[in-house]
Amino acid sequence: MTTTFFFLIILIGVIAAVIVNRHFPIIPLPLWFILMGLIVSILPMYHNYIFDPNLFLFFIVTPLLYNESQSASRYWIGRGAINIASLSVALVLVTVVLVGAALHLLFPFLPFALALALCAVVTPTDASAVSAFAQPNPDFQIPFTILQNESLFNDASGFVAFDLSLLAFTTGTFSANAAVGKFIFEFIGGLLVGVLIGFLFHYLRRLLILGDDDSPFVMLSLELIVPFLVYFIAEQYELSGILAVVAAGLVQGRENDSLQLISSRMQLVRSNVWEIVEEALTGLVFVLLGISLPTIVIQIVTKHPGLLGLLLLISVVLYGLKFGLRLLWSRYLVWMHVSSNHRWQDSWLMAVSGASGTISLSLAFLLPALGNKQLPIDRNALIFIVAVVIMISLTVAAIIVPKMTKVTKSSVEKPISQWTREMIMTAMNTVRGDKDHPAEAQIVVDALSQQLHQNKISHRRERRRIFDLADATERTAIAGMHDRGEITDDEFNYYTEFLDLCISTVDTNPWHNLMLRIRFSIHTGRLYQDVQSGQDMFFTTPLIAEQFYWQRQFQAHGEDIRPIEEVGFNAVIDALKDYRHAHGGKTTIELHAVQRTYRERHRRMNMPVPDPKVVYQLFLTAFHAEYEFFQTAISAGKMSVGLAEELQQHIIFDEMAYLQNNNSFIS
Structure with a gap:
């Protein structure tokens, strides 16, 4: 009961942060999560809270990466394979080595291997968090697509680099050849295991659909099992469980694309469930950081008085070095697919958007206790550095990205709220035209x-x-x-x-x-x-x-x-x-x-x-009028396809709500 109440309070904090963010979007949602965690940490039951990092990785990070990978565009992954290799593998490794070496030189008390691990923690980017700040702007569609694909694969690269860095730190030895070999083995092996298990489940799900056994409960339960099973099997063979999860997610995403209109009810339920799961788990990560921060800061100040300022300096330097390297890399070593008249602006946007987020925070919690090693820095200090880097990167992105992606006045469309109002008014006026059934029309x-x-x-x-x-x-x-x-x-x-x-x-x-x-x-x-x-x-x-x-x-x-x-x-x-x-x-x-x-x-x-049959027919008339409304607007060039899709989704949800509650309209 205590454990249930413990997580219930955290979930309430996640919900509160989401609500507050809708009214004050200028502050990034992850920062609201952290703030709610700080508030929750006041409660006595959350004092000095410590959780198992391995369970954290298994139950939180694994499903997050699986959902992210199955939602990715296979088309753009295929077209952007060069950029994925450049940003998600090469840039990660270069950042870990160069920035890690620079940190070790600037702050000699920080061991080289530990500096590498610290850099590996902050290299994964959180494209989803940054995209929430951006305004829809066709001029930057390519950079954001590249960022989305990079975010998917550099998470896995960051995990592998993190494991290798920690191995070097704990053993005290480092062999470049052995490290590269282990990196390739874990990377390729993890991908193969994920693809194999992903296709096995793909085949099983197809059999269930053919046998008309594809109820949402059965299909969704199988899908939720996949990431945990894949991760467990890959880790048992000392392969990258994270990469295996990513690969399985890509296979599952391919299956979702091929289903199209088949098993549509299951797909709708699936997308809604995963949306809830992803937001809840993401919020949980940052709320846990907020809960942990007071204890972390107190322990740092108690054990190492005066160290807090130095840790803040390390955080700023780490972010600055990572940002500068990413800016130059984005400018000269990234292919933009199409020619751009604002190449440096694209690069600045990609550099600013390389904010650390959920995965970085997850890796930070996986940092082990440094044991008996006599160092002026400990696990709490490292987590604090990562937390500051995350907050800096998200704050910078929240300030700069909206300004960079702001559309010009001439290209601004009417807001979706205005289109929705006009569409509903059109449907109401259409139904009012039925004078033969006044009660049903009303x-x-x-x-x-x-x-x-x-x-x-x-x-x-x-x-x-x-x-x-x-x-x-x-x-x-x-x-x-x-x-x-x-x-x-x-x-x-x-x-x-x-x-x-x-x-x-x-x-x-x-x-x-x-x-x-x-x-x-x-x-x-x-x-x-x-x-x-x-x-x-x-x-x-x-x-x-x-x-x-x-x-x-x-x-x-x-x-x-x-x-x-x-x-x-x-x-x-x-x-x-x-x-x-x-x-x-x-x-x-x-x-x-x-x-x-x-x-x-x-x-x-x-x-x-009122006649239920007439009410049903009039609702159909109203929905048809709404469809015709946005179809006419598209044909006249007044509305973008993106806005039309939002309006169409609005109508579809209204239709579903009516079908599920049609009896309540007649009373």
Whole structure:
């Protein structure tokens, strides 16, 4: 139970960081994760926390790399093989050796092998974190594609170089020939094992699809097993488990490409699950760093007073040397696929985007305790250096990348939010055109209109004020009917009581709603002499139950509430229109809520019972109108394919939500 609660708190920290980052995106998400970790570290149960680095590698890093590799573009990997070899292998090795040697010369107390290991830790790049800062700009599509492919393979190169550096440090000997041979053996062997197991699972999954056994649970469970199994087998033969996982992921990605529209439900579930897993694991890594940092800093200050400033200097020098080497390498030893008029700008972008991230942090946690070696630096100091390098690189990328990728004014498209609003409005207007089925059309229009206000905060007092305005307007209209002799005293009194309950049911007070439920259920049970009817009414929301209740009350006295409600409804709608015009002509979320409440009441009390088949057809009409909207925009050259794909995804998710909840739209 303690362990479960331990990780539950960390997960809450991950969720909080993601939410805060959406409102303050100027600060990189990984830094928010670290900050949440620092906050969590205040709790006593997280003091002096130490975890097993091998389990960390197995359960966190392995699935992250597997998902990253299966999401990579095989086309660009094939075209960019030269760049992958240049950036992911050659640059990693050169950075480890040259920058490691420079660190050893500048800071002699840092052993050469340990300096190499430190450089191996920070060489893997986090393209996903950096791409979140970039604005969509076709001028930099090639550099970001290269960065994505590099990130996939230099993770594995960094792990191999890290292992070799640690081996040299622990044994005290280093042979270039032996190191190169071991590097090639681990590199090639890991790839072969990953490809072999990947194809075996590929064949198994194809058999399951052919046998119609490809349920999302079976297929996804198999896929989640693959990275752990591949890593375990490769490590058993002293090969690179990380490279084996990458290779298996590439094979799996090829299978996903070939499936296309086959087993589409499984693919949709799979992509959603992996997205959640990746974000949760990435957040977990950085939150753990935030939790560990206070303990690390305290131990450094306690054991080595005055060392903290030197460690900060080492971090800055390490980042600067790595950045300079990467800049020159990107300029002269990277093929950009197409000619570029801003070659140095591309190189600066690639250098800045070479930020360290999740994998570097994972490697840092794998650093072993230095044991009995008499050194003025220990494992905590090394982790601190890596953490500072990560924060520097992410901060620099967060500041510079958005400015470098900023599109010019002439090429800016309308934001996706505006396109989405226009698309939904088009669908609503199309459905409103159906005059033969007003009740069903109103249901569809109300459902669509909610999307226009879903990201806005509703102010309860303002909504209540508009409800009071509507209520006062309706009471005045009904009083006028009574004064003119259009309704009897009983009808006026009953309808006034009906309005009292109407405005009362708007209140979300749980105790008040419970009392209303009891009242309506008892009345209905007595009316129909049926316990089941009373029970059904109890579980009906008071807002709806109250309308049924008064319809039956009027019927019991030989009267009809519907003509009175019609007059009151029309008066309210006219008053709300005047309110909207008096407040800038826009429908606020509060106004929309009031309008929808009265429209639903009017539909239930004055319109025919909606036909589910017609509602279904009108939803199809709405979705079709949305498809036609963005197809027309593409044909006219007003919208990019990328934006169209986002809108299409929006419609697809809406269709799925309707299919899964279609009964809830008719009430």
